[in-house]
Structure formats: structure tokens, C-alpha cells
Amino acid sequence: MNLHQIIRDLREPSESKIVFVVADGLGGLPLELGGKTELESARTPNLDACVREGVCGLSTPVLPGITPGSGPGHLGLFGYDPLEYRIGRGILEALGINFEVGPRDVAARGNFCTVDASGKITDRRAGRPTTERCVAMCRKLQTIRIPGVEIFVEPVREHRFVVVFRGDDLGDKVNDTDPQMLAHAPLEAAGADPHSQKTAKIVNQFAAEAGKVLKGDAPTNMVTLRGLARYPKIDTMQDVYGLKPVCIAVYPMYKGLARLVGMDVADAGSTLAEQVDALKSLWGKYDFFFLHYKYTDSTGEDGKFAAKVEMIEKLDHEIPRIRALTPDVLIVTGDHSTPSKMRSHSWHAVPTLLWAKNARADEVTEFGESYCLRGGLGQFQAKYLMSLAMAHAGRLGKYGA
Amino acid sequence: MNLHQIIRDLREPSESKIVFVVADGLGGLPLELGGKTELESARTPNLDACVREGVCGLSTPVLPGITPGSGPGHLGLFGYDPLEYRIGRGILEALGINFEVGPRDVAARGNFCTVDASGKITDRRAGRPTTERCVAMCRKLQTIRIPGVEIFVEPVREHRFVVVFRGDDLGDKVNDTDPQMLAHAPLEAAGADPHSQKTAKIVNQFAAEAGKVLKGDAPTNMVTLRGLARYPKIDTMQDVYGLKPVCIAVYPMYKGLARLVGMDVADAGSTLAEQVDALKSLWGKYDFFFLHYKYTDSTGEDGKFAAKVEMIEKLDHEIPRIRALTPDVLIVTGDHSTPSKMRSHSWHAVPTLLWAKNARADEVTEFGESYCLRGGLGQFQAKYLMSLAMAHAGRLGKYGA
Numbered sequence A, B: 001m002n003l004h005q006i007i008r009d010l011r012e013p014s015e016s017k018i019v020f021v022v023a024d025g026l027g028g029l030p031l032e033l034g035g036k037t038e039l040e041s042a043r044t045p046n047l048d049a050c051v052r053e054g055v056c057g058l059s060t061p062v063l064p065g066i067t068p069g070s071g072p073g074h075l076g077l078f079g080y081d082p083l084e085y086r087i088g089r090g091i092l093e094a095l096g097i098n099f100e101v102g103p104r105d106v107a108a109r110g111n112f113c114t115v116d117a118s119g120k121i122t123d124r125r126a127g128r129p130t131t132e133r134c135v136a137m138c139r140k141l142q143t144i145r146i147p148g149v150e151i152f153v154e155p156v157r158e159h160r161f162v163v164v165f166r167g168d169d170l171g172d173k174v175n176d177t178d179p180q181m182l183a184h185a186p187l188e189a190a191g192a193d194p195h196s197q198k199t200a201k202i203v204n205q206f207a208a209e210a211g212k213v214l215k216g217d218a219p220t221n222m223v224t225l226r227g228l229a230r231y232p233k234i235d236t237m238q239d240v241y242g243l244k245p246v247c248i249a250v251y252p253m254y255k256g257l258a259r260l261v262g263m264d265v266a267d268a269g270s271t272l273a274e275q276v277d278a279l280k281s282l283w284g285k286y287d288f289f290f291l292h293y294k295y296t297d298s299t300g301e302d303g304k305f306a307a308k309v310e311m312i313e314k315l316d317h318e319i320p321r322i323r324a325l326t327p328d329v330l331i332v333t334g335d336h337s338t339p340s341k342m343r344s345h346s347w348h349a350v351p352t353l354l355w356a357k358n359a360r361a362d363e364v365t366e367f368g369e370s371y372c373l374r375g376g377l378g379q380f381q382a383k384y385l386m387s388l389a390m391a392h393a394g395r396l397g398k399y400g401a
Helices: A003-010 A045-053 A071-076 A089-096 A131-141 A196-213 A239-241 A252-260 A272-279 A296-299 A307-325 A382-392 B003-012 B046-052 B070-077 B087-096 B131-141 B194-213 B235-242 B254-259 B272-282 B295-301 B305-322 B382-392
Strands: A018-025 A055-060 A105-115 A122-123 A150-157 A160-166 A222-230 A245-247 A290-294 A328-335 A352-354 A378-381 B020-021 B056-058 B105-116 B121-123 B151-157 B160-166 B224-230 B245-248 B288-293 B330-331 B350-356 B377-379
Touching: A003 A382, A018 A071, A018 A382, A055 A160, A055 A382, A071 A252, A071 A382, A071 B254, A089 A105, A089 A150, A089 A222, A089 B105, A089 B235, A105 A196, A122 B350, A131 A150, A131 A160, A131 A196, A150 A328, A150 B194, A160 A196, A196 A222, A196 A382, A196 B295, A222 B224, A239 A245, A239 B160, A239 B382, A245 A252, A252 A290, A252 B382, A290 A307, A296 A307, A307 A328, A328 A382, A352 A382, A378 B121, A378 B131, A378 B377, B003 B235, B020 B070, B020 B305, B020 B382, B046 B330, B046 B350, B056 B382, B070 B254, B070 B382, B087 B105, B087 B160, B087 B224, B105 B288, B105 B330, B131 B151, B131 B160, B131 B194, B151 B305, B194 B224, B235 B377, B245 B254, B245 B272, B254 B288, B272 B288, B272 B305, B288 B305, B305 B330, B330 B382, B350 B382, B377 B382
Parallel strands: A018 A290, A018 A328, A055 A378, A245 A290, B020 B288, B020 B330, B056 B377, B245 B288
Antiparallel strands: A055 A352, A105 A122, A105 A160, A105 A222, A150 A160, A328 A352, B056 B350, B105 B121, B105 B160, B105 B224, B151 B160, B330 B350
């Protein structure tokens, strides 16, 4: 079954507009048995009004028990099965620093590490250098030249950087050079096919040169590369859904993910209020709006229950301005759960609300994990949310006569 | 999508311990409309305490409407898709009598039948002989010798026995010789490939010899063979999950199923209390414990509603001793439903409880089919229960960056 082909076959032109508000890491857990989650604790009168008029459910981003990263979490929301569409770590790292990866590029995540006199790794993260030192070391790596390939080295933070090799016929089936343990030298790169062998040779040259230019710079005196990946070929949301989509996000990673599926990326400012301003100003030009809200995740990752509650309340505060634009479909959900109790992404199902004129309203009256469990959307795979959005937006015809 | 490959990629080392209590045939039906099921009728204060702190749901062992045998039911619980991993009837019969099938073996289920003077079947079950007679007849079959192959014949009960052919290059793509109707001679065996043709030839020789040694023994004067099968190659739970698993079961079939997925099999005594003693004594040596409880199924199969209720209460009685071991994840479920009203396995979804520190507790306060319907796990495929167990045990990392 090819979900995208079905949607292509059934989609119909429409002037309707869909707004996806993705509150990153929205789902949570109560701190104590019998308690409320962050979302259940938050005072959310405006979201609750949407809930009463709309339909709720709990979405499974990947599979039961599987905790998604940001990439798979968002791809699922955009209707791309995260088990089918996989994005290499190198690409995600590059997206995260706003590096525009092109079709001739292979991107990798790089780590500074420490090696002893015999070349064996004594610290895989080079003692977690400061980001300033990372920047300085990257500047040294930027001097490396290898014939036939263009090389970009960009700092991320601490021991992490991104390297992009740009050239013709570069494959990405290349192993990680990080041996994942101490007292071993970085691994030789090897390619699984002729094009990847070409890349592997370049990787090995790069590593040898890096050893030279960093020679005197212990503890940051060597590098390892991981997750070599080309930019994946993904049908755009225009192609699949016939939508004109735009991303209104603050952080580079989410802009990059949106670009990956063909969205335009708006200048979104830096606050949620500015993001809603951008939404308003772009209203006439697009028909699909992905508004990414970061702080429900970052407060969860920091283990700050009360702060996450506050961030949810701030989101709620902006809902009336979004509704005032009169979208045909308004969805509020997350790409995964980030319970502040766990200080990390988790596998727990994600509270989801869909507001639309023809939603079959359920008995749910407040937005929250345990309430959504009784919602009309039931528990469903996140990859179907776009089909539901399209249907409620009057953009999908009948399947079969 | 290969679920096992995903789990292999994501699994992380941990000291956590998982207990799977499988109450065979746990699910049931009320005797009368509006009544309670066996599980809902049972007084289960200890299970109910787990339910209040944990999360519940209803699992579908194979597919909606499909009634599983013990093999598929358990494979699903261990995370092996029962539609992908199929175990031949010959193997299951052999496991059921504790015959240790090896890699050079083809096992078959045998039936004694009655043939007339012309060799045509007049009773496919030989008038259901006593098990004593089955044992005596098997002794006669044990005298059969065929060059190049070792033959094992073991009684099961009544007309049923197991035959195992041990030799090199024996295939198992061989038809059943039972014609499934009267007035026909047993079918010739034929093989679908060279190795199976070798087996078929042996089967035909065996049947001819059986006709000779049983000649004067009507009504048990002939045999048919069904479900010829080799021992399936299944990745072990160690390989897939990185767990060290042990089976604490009383009946041979379940020990055999556990061995099939790589579990060690403990000396479990013969009562549930002794099984829990075994669990306690093995606690330090393993991290996955499969405790199989038979009597919820056998009372169901006997149509004894009150007895099944009593068996559930006996299970409940042992729960505190299991919890006292402080498992990180405790799951109580069944491999299928066995409503005493139906006196058989059934397709009905199976009540399931998962207790763990980071379970997202739901509103369910008692263990029972209708309560589980409102549980946070929703209705889910049993094959995902292991992923959920691994996640709640802190043994799975993030999918994608």
C-alpha cells in the first residue's frame, strides 16, 4: 500500500487552509501516581475550546515502544512513514546548523577526539572542549584540501562539528570511523559500492590531514566521522498533497526538516508571538502552515515540569490569534513526548487535537493525554494525520466508485 | 520494516529486569449478557494494585478474528510476528512431548487409523484407542529401520504420536499423507524439492513398513503423517533483544516454545508457588523471565467458569511474591483467550497489564477485559508488547537523530 500514491490519486483542488501547530515533545507524564501530566496541569482555555469543537486522539510517531528523534517524529507528522524515509545523522546535523545540503553533497557528523602517540583514542569526545575551541579547531580543518572535492567544515558545539564533501559521484554507504571504544585507533573508512569507495578514500585522506593539522592540539588532536549521508530524495508536499506549504520555525533543524519535504521557510522571528505574526502575514500566500514551537521540548529535556506547563500556557495564549485567521483545519500535536520526569524524548503516545468544521466531535472537553485516550481519533499512527487533515480540509475525493 | 532489526539497532545495555507472566487463555466471556468474564469475576486485589499503578490494554495475538494456537500465541508475545514465523505442527507436537528436535530432524504428527483389506481408510482416528494401546503400537513402530535415517516414534495420546526422521539433507516440503476423508487410501508422500523428495521417499517407506508391523492390529492397523516440519531457524531473544531469558513453565510445549527463541529452561517444579520459588532463585542470573501459568487455559477448555475464576485468584495470590523481587517491568497477559463458555481458544482480544515506573497510568483500576478497553495501551498487536517492555525497561535508545 502506497499511502502517497493513494493521496495523489484522490486529492482535489481546494482553497482550504491547514495549520499544523507542532509543540515539540508535547506529551508527558505525571510526576506522581494519580497526578496530572504537564499538559493536563496547564490552564489551556483556548485549546480546550478547540477540543470541545474538534476531535482528539493519541498518535504513535513510529511504533509502540519506539522513541523517535526529531527527524522521524516530524516526517511522520508530514505523512512520510518514518520507517520508510530515513534521514542520515550527517544530514540532520547539517540541517541543525542551517547548512544547505545539495545533491552532490555527503554530510557527516564529526567529533574531535584525543589520541595518544600511537594513534589510539584516549577520549572519544576530546574532554568536551569549549565551543570556542571547537570553532578554532574547525578553522584549522577548513585548511584541508583534497583534489576533486570541495570540503566544508562547520562547528556545532563542544566536540561536535559537521563536514560536507561536495563532488561528483560520491556515495554514502561508508562506515563510521568512530570505533565506539577507547584504546583503538579511528577506523579506516570503507565503501560498500564504487561511489561509496570514492567517498571512503576522501574520508581517509581527510582524517590523515586532520591528524597533521591538529597534531599539536591535544586533547583535540584527532577526528572521527559518523553518519555519512547524502541528502535524501523525498517527494515534496506539493507533489504528494498538492499543497503550498510553509514552515514557521525558529530553530534551524526544523527549518531543514521542512525544506526536506519541499516547504518554503519563512522568516519567523524568535518568539511565538512573532511566529504567529509571520503566520498572519503569510496567510494569503500558502495553504499549509507548519508552526513549530520548541519550548515544550526543551523544558521537558531540562526536567522542568512547571516550566513546561508555563510554555504550554504560552502556546494556549496564542491560539485565538491563530483561530482568528479562520483556518479550515487546525491541528495541535507534538512530534513525540518529552516527559520532564524522564528529561528525554520518550515512546509515549502524543496528545493530538484536530479542529475542523466536519470533525466528528467526541466527549473530550480538555486537552490532555488521558482525555485524548477517549477521543474520536483513537490511537493512530502519526503518518495518517496528514490524510486526516486533507480529508477534513475537503481536499480528498472518494476512493473507488 | 523489520521490527527485530530496529530493536537490534536501538537496544542499549541495562541491568533492568522484565517479568512476563503469561496466564494461558486468560481472556474470557461472560456466561450471560451483562455478566462478567472470568477475570472480571475473580477477586484480584494484587493484580488490581498493579493495574492502578500501570497501564492496560487489549492485545490482538495474530489478527482480528484469528484464533491462535499456543505456538503463534506465544511467539507473538515474545515479539516474533506469528504471520512471519510459522512453526510446523510436527515441531509443535514434538515440543509438546518434550522431544528435543535438532537441526537434522524432520518431525511429523502421526495418527493411527483403520484401513480395510483394500487399504482404504475406514476410521481416520482408529476408534480413538486408549493411550496404553497408543504406547504399545508405537513400540511396534519403533522396530522399523530405514537405511540412512534414524527414526524416533513417541506416543502422544489416543491415536496421536510423533515421528522424527533424523538424517542429512532432509527437506520438509512434503504433503500430509492423511487424505482427510474416508474410503481413500493414505496419500503417497511427495517432495517439492530434491531434499524434500528424499524425505518423502523415507515417509513412504515408513508407511509401508508400518502397514506390515501393524497388519494384525485393527483398528490401529495403519498410520498417516501430517505437518512434516524442520526445526525453524529463529533468531534468539539474546540476539534480538540482548536479553538473557529464562522460561519457568511446567508443561513441555511451553518449554519447547521458549527453547525455540533461545530461552534457558528452568526446573520449575509443578505448582505456581514452586514456579515463583524458581523465579526467586534465578533472579540474579537472568534479566527476562517468562512465567507460564497453564490452568487458566485448561479450566477454560473444560468449560469450567468457576474453576477458571479460582485459578485466576490463585495467580493473583502469588503476585506480591513476584513484585517483592522488584522487577523493572511486570507484564501480565495471556497468549490468547479461552472463554469457558466456548470451551476452546478464541479470537477475542487479550487483557494485558504493564507495570513499570515510567508507565503512563490510565484510569483503569481493576484487571478485566472491559476495563482494559479503556486502558492507555489501547488495542494493540501482541507482537509489539516486547518493544513496549524493552522501552519501559530503559533498554531502547532513540530512533533517528
